[in-house]
Amino acid sequence: MLLLIIIVASVLIALYKRYFPVTGVHRLVETPPAADSIQLLDVRDYNQSFNNPVPQSINLPVAYLNRNIHELSGSRVHVVASSKLEKNMSIRILRRKGIEVAGFTLTERQSPPKQDKGKGYCYGI
Template sequence: MIFLFTVILCIILAAMYIRYFPAGNVKCAKTLSHPIDSIVIVDVRDYNQSYNDPIQGAINIPFAYMKRRYSDISHKNIHIIASDYLEKNMSIRFLRKRGFKIIGYTLTDCKCQ
């Protein structure tokens, strides 16, 4: 019984870690510090959010479609545009597993410097 409880607890903690624990070594930035031609801006917000507030030059791939469309992203440095921390964390972890280098992110409601 204790073994089953431990397994279930580990599964729940792993799921919470993937979703809510901040992805490390990625800084929030309102403005891009790298030249625009050396990075790819990936907008992981839903289509209806990105349609109302478009980002010039960004590739719009909502996180729900990331698994089938991540091959559309070129292997340059990536800057993520997300609407909340959940989208940001999940997108960064997903793209890092596939060998992409994430250099920064911007949250649409963020007040970072």
């Protein structure tokens, strides 16, 4: 019984850290210009950031954030992420390391595009 409680608690904590929104951080529609006090941090994967680069930002994917956090020079950052999951994970990691997050920007649309389910849609007819 105790083992079941431990497993359920650890699953709930993992889900909370990934999917529950982070409070106190504001979303901006567009990435702000780089300033002296705020550093732009791109937490998207390398292949996504290569196709759509953010000027004057440091590209440090979420998977490498813990071990390469020393590359950040400022104490305030603006996070650029492609999904809510990347945003939540990176902001929690940064806050744990004592870095203030000034805001975030999501680069991809969060709702899937509407598809025409008519006849011949998948064949382009």
